[in-house]
Amino acid sequence: MQAWITMAWYELIQILRLRSVVIIMLILPLFLIFLLGTVFDNQMKPVQVAMHIADRGPLSKEIEAFLQDERTAGLMIVKFASSREEVLNQLREGSVDYGFIVPEDFSEKFLAGGEAVWTAYPGRLDNENLMAEETAGSFLKELETRRAIMLAGAGEGLEQRTESEEIVARISTEFAGEGKAVFGSVSAIQYYAGAYLVMFLLYSGMPAALSLLQEKEKGTLARLYAAPQPFWIIVLGKLTGTGIFAVLQAGIIIVFSWQIFGVSWGNHLGLLVLACLLTSMCAIGLSLVIASIVGTSKATQSIFSTVTVLMTFLTGGMIADLNQNVLNIGKFTINHWAVMTIKRIMEESETTVIWQGIGILAMITAVLLILAFARLKKVVSLHA
Amino acid sequence: MHSLTIAANILKRTIGQPKGFLMLVLLPALVLSGIVLLFGTSVESPRVIALWNADEGPLGAALVSSLEEMGGYQLQNNLGSNAGELRSAVTDSRADAAVYIPPDYTASLLDGKLPEVKLYRLSEQLWNAALEQRLSSEAGQAAKYARLSALHSEEGPKRAAMLKQLLAETNNRPAALSITPLNEDGSTGSRNVLITGVILMFLMMAINGAIQVVMEDREQRTMSRMFAAPIRSYSIAAGNFIGSLLVGTIQLLLMLIVTEWIFQYDYGVDFLPHFIVLECFLLAAVGIATAVAGLVSNVNQLSQIQNLIVTPSCLLGGCFVPIGMMPPYIQKLANFMPQKWALEAIGKLAFGNALRDVLLPLGILLLFAAVLLAFGSVVLQPSKKTV
Numbered sequence: 001m002q003a004w005i006t007m008a009w010y011e012l013i014q015i016l017r018l019r020s021v022v023i024i025m026l027i028l029p030l031f032l033i034f035l036l037g038t039v040f041d042n043q044m045k046p047v048q049v050a051m052h053i054a055d056r057g058p059l060s061k062e063i064e065a066f067l068q069d070e071r072t073a074g075l076m077i078v079k080f081a082s083s084r085e086e087v088l089n090q091l092r093e094g095s096v097d098y099g100f101i102v103p104e105d106f107s108e109k110f111l112a113g114g115e116a117v118w119t120a121y122p123g124r125l126d127n128e129n130l131m132a133e134e135t136a137g138s139f140l141k142e143l144e145t146r147r148a149i150m151l152a153g154a155g156e157g158l159e160q161r162t163e164s165e166e167i168v169a170r171i172s173t174e175f176a177g178e179g180k181a182v183f184g185s186v187s188a189i190q191y192y193a194g195a196y197l198v199m200f201l202l203y204s205g206m207p208a209a210l211s212l213l214q215e216k217e218k219g220t221l222a223r224l225y226a227a228p229q230p231f232w233i234i235v236l237g238k239l240t241g242t243g244i245f246a247v248l249q250a251g252i253i254i255v256f257s258w259q260i261f262g263v264s265w266g267n268h269l270g271l272l273v274l275a276c277l278l279t280s281m282c283a284i285g286l287s288l289v290i291a292s293i294v295g296t297s298k299a300t301q302s303i304f305s306t307v308t309v310l311m312t313f314l315t316g317g318m319i320a321d322l323n324q325n326v327l328n329i330g331k332f333t334i335n336h337w338a339v340m341t342i343k344r345i346m347e348e349s350e351t352t353v354i355w356q357g358i359g360i361l362a363m364i365t366a367v368l369l370i371l372a373f374a375r376l377k378k379v380v381s382l383h384a
Numbered sequence: 385m386h387s388l389t390i391a392a393n394i395l396k397r398t399i400g401q402p403k404g405f406l407m408l409v410l411l412p413a414l415v416l417s418g419i420v421l422l423f424g425t426s427v428e429s430p431r432v433i434a435l436w437n438a439d440e441g442p443l444g445a446a447l448v449s450s451l452e453e454m455g456g457y458q459l460q461n462n463l464g465s466n467a468g469e470l471r472s473a474v475t476d477s478r479a480d481a482a483v484y485i486p487p488d489y490t491a492s493l494l495d496g497k498l499p500e501v502k503l504y505r506l507s508e509q510l511w512n513a514a515l516e517q518r519l520s521s522e523a524g525q526a527a528k529y530a531r532l533s534a535l536h537s538e539e540g541p542k543r544a545a546m547l548k549q550l551l552a553e554t555n556n557r558p559a560a561l562s563i564t565p566l567n568e569d570g571s572t573g574s575r576n577v578l579i580t581g582v583i584l585m586f587l588m589m590a591i592n593g594a595i596q597v598v599m600e601d602r603e604q605r606t607m608s609r610m611f612a613a614p615i616r617s618y619s620i621a622a623g624n625f626i627g628s629l630l631v632g633t634i635q636l637l638l639m640l641i642v643t644e645w646i647f648q649y650d651y652g653v654d655f656l657p658h659f660i661v662l663e664c665f666l667l668a669a670v671g672i673a674t675a676v677a678g679l680v681s682n683v684n685q686l687s688q689i690q691n692l693i694v695t696p697s698c699l700l701g702g703c704f705v706p707i708g709m710m711p712p713y714i715q716k717l718a719n720f721m722p723q724k725w726a727l728e729a730i731g732k733l734a735f736g737n738a739l740r741d742v743l744l745p746l747g748i749l750l751l752f753a754a755v756l757l758a759f760g761s762v763v764l765q766p767s768k769k770t771v
Binding site: 020021024025028031032035036038039040044045047075088091092093094100110115116117118119120121122123124125126127128130131133134135136137138140141142143144145147148149151152171172173174175203298299302305306308309310318319325326329 | 407415422454455456471500501502503504505506507508509510511513514515516517518519520521522523524525528529532536546549550553554558559560561562563564565566578589592593596680689691692694695696698699700704705706708709710711714728731732734735736737741
């Protein structure tokens, strides 16, 4: 018992001595959560558009009035350019998202009752293009409507009556699912808080395997075997030390993000701690399995951290709006189940639903730990 | 010359061995190719809009045909036939948004009422704001046409004839946009942003592997011996850089060749300019890796720290999220990330610019490389502290 605690304690001290790593492990997740949480909570940004109005006809004033309208400005911010070249240059350079040219003869052609067009130059971004096209399109539609009414209603004096009545047709829009979009049922900052808590919990499981491998590489493993304690107690102690650091780290991330960023972690503190513990044990198991395959501490580090980044990426921890195919692949990762369980705790789902998530996580943990146990000999044998 | 010998040795020790070649060249190239293909083939799947038109009159039909004209969406009318079903199609994410045209839409407009077309969405985003814009301008037109028709006559058939005439009028002589892509092939290169971002991230991770050999030299004090040899220290530094850069270049070339020539993936950028930009980024990435390696006193933690630096810098540099979406102060911070400039250069190239138009971002990348390499070379000397 005492040997176990002593080993855990020294392991913890060793981890904490690497100050730069500890600082990164604590500050980086908080920074990432903050950054992504604020980026995605921002409102939709209007599209930047460059426009050259060559038309000096009667409609040009109306175009300008439309562009300066408050409603338009919320959707599309216009920079006026003095020539077609200037529009194209700004577009190529990327300082605007879209370009419009109103040709010289636009008013003339339109008022003569013919087909009249604006030349439109799409930019690089599909959504921005769509928005710019629709905003300009709505203005043209308005012109078109008025002209059709003029032509059809002329002679009966109906056009004035139609125009004089203020007809404002609205469509009703509803935010199904409370406006939380790609993040499912949680807010942006909750989503990323969960994703990065899991990613860094996985990271902090790595020292478990590293410390065993380094004992071997430095030749101190033999001394541990020589100690008058069952060897498995020593290994367990090392793993416990890593686990304690992971719990400390999770605690700091959770408390800090809850107090400072106002991330709501739900009401089931006990279950949250359990989920974190299971994730951390998964990480320890995975690191041992990788270590048993590759054999050196350097290779373990680079493979383990690459796997962690990859798993986070595949479960949408970096790009939330990933394609479904990619997310389906993500279902085969630890992150998927850990993040899902934490999300369920955050949104305060039924306890049974949370337990389901925890159950799956526990199974993954069990499989990884059994594998790790079976392969442990490879990691700690003196003559491998 | 001495530098080249050192570089050749680095190559021999990393990708010269079967295991190293497998782990450092083949595996990253295959993983990266897999990701590129996965994204490249699936990223353009259109957004699904659940649509139900309960109206039997011409205005409902006109609205539907106007929605059909819009690009980028896929309309589906089998996801629900009333407002509640459509709404749940959106909440269950079977559809990205839903549009419901109420029954007797045309008739109630003709009666002077203002029935509402419903749009269901999860949150306000550009793509659905564009849809909203289209719906509301169509609805505005419908209301005005209906009003005119109602004023025109009290009788149903005459009203309908008037409506028909108005709608036909609009279709015949439209005021419209004539959309002219800047590129001859009409591509806008938008899908490249994400893929390029992922490529940059993996390049950085791959370079980290190469720089570890240099670190090994320092750790095992072989570097001290190199410094004892009768060559200038800058030759040693240059040799290490060239070696790391070569490893990265081979990875990059293999990845580009596999995706472009074997899997026929079209990046929207010509091979050579694409390669040049990525190579410049590679230089900057080697710079970052050496600078970080120089700062870390405990070599054992190096790769962990390197990976922890790759993720946030890619994020800030706009690999995952367009920089335009970030708060202004973060956008300023993004200027200090080489990823931003590489993305900008490739974005511009994909948009029809020639290589000479992207000299500024390329220059900035080279500047990054120069500063960071200088920094790294000062720090990356046989250190007394390393044990």
